[in-house]
Amino acid sequence: MNQVDYLRISLIDRCNFRCQYCMPAGAELDYLLKQQLLTDEELLILIQEVFIPVGFTRFRLTGGEPLLRPHIVELIEKIAHLPQTQDLAMTTNGFLLAPIAQSLYNAGLRRINISLDSLDPHIFNQIIGNHGRGRWQQVWEGIQTAYNVGFNPLKLNVVVVPGVNDHEILDLAALTIDKQWHVRFIEFMPIGNGDLFGDRGWISSANLRQSIRERWGLTESQVRGNGPADVFQIPGAKGTLGFISQMSECFCDRCNRMRLSADGWLRPCLLKETGQIDLKTDLRAGISTKELKEKVQEILNIKPEINFKQRDSGTVGAYTRTMSQIGG
Ligand SMILES: Nc1nc2c(ncn2[C@@H]2O[C@H](COP(=O)(O)OP(=O)(O)OP(=O)(O)O)[C@@H](O)[C@H]2O)c(=O)[nH]1
Ligand SMILES: C[S@@+](CC[C@H](N)C(=O)[O-])C[C@H]1O[C@@H](n2cnc3c(N)ncnc32)[C@H](O)[C@@H]1O
Ligand code: SF4
Numbered sequence: 001m002n003q004v005d006y007l008r009i010s011l012i013d014r015c016n017f018r019c020q021y022c023m024p025a026g027a028e029l030d031y032l033l034k035q036q037l038l039t040d041e042e043l044l045i046l047i048q049e050v051f052i053p054v055g056f057t058r059f060r061l062t063g064g065e066p067l068l069r070p071h072i073v074e075l076i077e078k079i080a081h082l083p084q085t086q087d088l089a090m091t092t093n094g095f096l097l098a099p100i101a102q103s104l105y106n107a108g109l110r111r112i113n114i115s116l117d118s119l120d121p122h123i124f125n126q127i128i129g130n131h132g133r134g135r136w137q138q139v140w141e142g143i144q145t146a147y148n149v150g151f152n153p154l155k156l157n158v159v160v161v162p163g164v165n166d167h168e169i170l171d172l173a174a175l176t177i178d179k180q181w182h183v184r185f186i187e188f189m190p191i192g193n194g195d196l197f198g199d200r201g202w203i204s205s206a207n208l209r210q211s212i213r214e215r216w217g218l219t220e221s222q223v224r225g226n227g228p229a230d231v232f233q234i235p236g237a238k239g240t241l242g243f244i245s246q247m248s249e250c251f252c253d254r255c256n257r258m259r260l261s262a263d264g265w266l267r268p269c270l271l272k273e274t275g276q277i278d279l280k281t282d283l284r285a286g287i288s289t290k291e292l293k294e295k296v297q298e299i300l301n302i303k304p305e306i307n308f309k310q311r312d313s314g315t316v317g318a319y320t321r322t323m324s325q326i327g328g
């Protein structure tokens with residue numbers, strides 16, 4: 001069993017996009033009220049007095065859209081400057097990134113993963129549920145700015161939805177040939193998107209790799225990630241191709257992470273709702289951080305039992321939280 005030292009922190013459940021596969025337009029969502037969100041102070045207390053002491057040293061900020069969180073730069077600065085923080089990363093849709101990228105970097109953020117599901121602005125708009133102004137260009141500028149500012153590695157996430165963007169796989173993969181970018185294809189998961197998933201299904205990473213292999217060849221990369229992606233490379237390319245295959249494979253035996261929601265629930269596994277605990281309510285009720293640390297340690301002890309283990313069947317089951325609420 002891997003050491004569990006990586007915490008994905010959802011900073012906010014709201015988003016400025018409505019991706020069809022995550023929080024489709026029209027879906028009824030109960031947003032958290034401001035007073036339900038962990039404050040910056042509470043989050044820092046939990047990180048410093050609960051998570052770090054039980055071994056967490058790597059943190060990823062996600063959402064919803066993390067760049068919508070007020071005072072994000074100051075929060076990053078505080079987490080980045082904790083002496084125990086070994087890695088601080090963010091997953092964002094990139095829409096608000098260009099003007100703030102340099103400040104994020106200066107505050108200590110070093111790694112950024114940006115969602116980009118299409119190179120075609122029209123299809124992109126359909127995916128993100130935007131029927132008005134084009135947003136693709138602004139995201140693209142966010143990506144370029146992040147790259148120029150020095151975020152390294154720079155990863156682009158593509159959720160592959162059959163009949164929506166699967167015809168663009170080769171074009172997206174080709175981005176890695178000349179640029180030192182890391183494009184990752186994510187198998188579409190049935191969380192909070194029953195209609196679309198039921199209609200479209202998903203495509204296995206093995207299928208995608210076959211198309212890419214036929215076009216350029218494909219080798220296993222020397223670069224090994226510390227996450228769920230299997231990393232490959234087009235021969236001679238500057239960047240890499242990652243495949244996140246939670247539907248067709250199981251990488252739970254190398255699971256190194258847990259998740260903290262914006263309202264302070266600790267979730268031991270993305271694909272299972274077992275074992276969650278409400279740290280915010282405990283903290284606000286005056287339960288000591290020593291006791292909270294013991295609770296988290298207990299979850300860590302039983303994490304191997306909680307981990308999703310259905311190796312051959314992909315994901316099943318109904319989820320009470322959407323991906324935007326969990327943080328991906
Ligand atoms: N099943 C499963 N999927 C995950 C897990 N972690 C990430 N993913 C999937 O991978 C997607 C992209 O994750 P990112 O937020 O980019 O983070 P990452 O790939 O873990 O990041 P790195 O630290 O850069 O490797 C998520 O939205 C999920 O779909 C995990 O622990 N289990
Ligand atoms: C929930 S989003 C939050 C961060 C940010 N808003 C973004 O889109 O990058 C985190 C990741 O989850 C992925 N994701 C969301 N819904 C998904 C689904 N149903 N299946 C697979 N990945 C999904 C997104 O593509 C994104 O890379
Ligand atoms: S995937 Fe990210 S950008 Fe898209 S709706 Fe979900 S939280 Fe928002």
Ligand code: SF4
Pocket residue numbers: 228251252253254255256257268269270271272306307308
């Ligand atoms: S499905 Fe659960 S146990 Fe498996 S890798 Fe993801 S978070 Fe870890």
